[in-house]
Amino acid sequence: MSELFSYRDAELHERQAQHTAREIWQQPRLWRQLHRELADSAAQWQPFLAPLLADPDVQIVLCGAGSSAFAGRAIAPWLREECGLDVAAYSTTDIVASPLQYLDPSRPTLLVSYGRSGNSPESVAAVELADQLLPRCSHLMLTCNPDGALARYAAGRTHVCSLVMPQGSHDQSFAMTSSFSCMTLATALLLGPLALNDSLRPLEQMAELCEQARIAWQPQVKSLANSGFKRMMCLGGSCFTGVAEEGALKMLELTAGRIATRFDSSLGLRHGPKFMIDQHTLVVMMLSAEPYGRRYDLDLWRELRHDGRAQEIVALSGLPGEGFTDLGSELDDIWLLFPYLMFLQMLAFETSLALGMTPDNPCPTGEVNRVVKGVDIYPFSAPLASHKNR
Structure with a gap:
């Protein structure tokens, strides 16, 4: 089986x-x-x-x-x-x-x-x-x-x-x-x-990495899912900000809102959203492999650890570092995007199960649907002249 x-x-x-x-x-x-x-x-x-x-x-x-x-x-x-x-x-x-x-x-x-x-x-x-x-x-x-x-x-x-x-x-x-x-x-x-042929090698490296990580990460992900966190803050800069937004949504969807989520960038967090982090908050950071941006990620990592407010902080990294969930890979950020994404998907899936929910359909009562319903689309009439021409 x-x-x-x-x-x-x-x-x-x-x-x-x-x-x-x-x-x-x-x-x-x-x-x-x-x-x-x-x-x-x-x-x-x-x-x-x-x-x-x-x-x-x-x-x-x-x-x-x-x-x-x-x-x-x-x-x-x-x-x-x-x-x-x-x-x-x-x-x-x-x-x-x-x-x-x-x-x-x-x-x-x-x-x-x-x-x-x-x-x-x-x-x-x-x-x-x-x-x-x-x-x-x-x-x-x-x-x-x-x-x-x-x-x-x-x-x-x-x-x-x-x-x-x-x-x-x-x-x-x-x-x-x-x-x-x-x-x-x-x-x-x-x-x-990259030409399509030239992209094959890094794609294959990334795919192999994810095949290994989806097994290696299971104990950590299951432990996090059963740790009782009630909030999740997902952080990443550049291309990882979009992944952070997606990771926050995955957790929100698969737990039907039981876990409150938010996303931000490493530099953006300090401008108010940091208030969300408390003793019930899991923080997931995606660290850049690009040296300049990575310096800002590491500054925040050290700051959050020093604050001691979060229930737990997970730092996903291609490169090794003390306390990191590292992939042991020197892939560029665009390729790291995919294993980071898979970690967040796995985390949302396991958290849904830990809460006794049904991941395939976390909203069986139908208020939220797989394909959005109930949207009326209205005809649009463009103005005769835009403000630029006035």
Whole structure:
């Protein structure tokens, strides 16, 4: 009988946890599969993306709702630094409510839309608004559901490229896990500075690292999950801030709000949010491998330990250090993003089980849904002239 995270299939089924466990566990395999599938489909996406990325005036907008928005927030800072691209990450829930505050009709735009199901009402509306308001707009759809509205939007449209993530990434659990990581990785591979072939080696190193870590971390994660913490603060700078936001949401979702969560950056924490840390708070820090940023992370690590207020502080690090949960790896931050993410997913999963909850559906009464419901989308009429022209 197979086991995932030391649980037998029958136990996971009984506790309504089998989908979440499998979807966290399977990620290294899906990442390798994603790389192969992008190589096989290069004739589809390379001619589409090449002229857009070569245009110095193009703005790239990464967008999605919920976790899908956090994927963009994680990858955008790295793309700006490594590729010199003008990249912004906005939530579709912001774009739909105030489209002209986020979409610039004067500039050519590549709208990168993320969606697990591809059916979130705001995500579909954001795409339609972009086509309504932007004279020069192209779309890259990164979705996990070949039958979703986003994936189907490409049919008959030459300004749209739709890429579906590997089979199995369309998570059946309430919480996004492998869907989030696959869409984030796809963005790094498609828009990042490395040719696809050159990215294979660090991807393989990262995947092997995660396969080892998902076993090595289990005792620590289970111990943390059973430690009785009532709050979690998730911290990281640069690309890790988006991962921190996603990690905080995973804990909030899988515990149905029983654990109060917040995220911030290492430097941002002191500006008020530090008040959240008390004797019932678990702090998870993601340390940068980049020497300059890492100095700020380490300053905060030392400060929090000196304060002695938190119930426990976990410092995830690629590099070794006293008291760190280290990976023994010199991978760059963009590749460390994925093992850090897996740790946070595992922690949320085990905490859900420790609280006696059902991770696959933590809200069986239906007030919060896997695919958002109850959103009315209203037609938008652009003003005749913007304030810039008055």
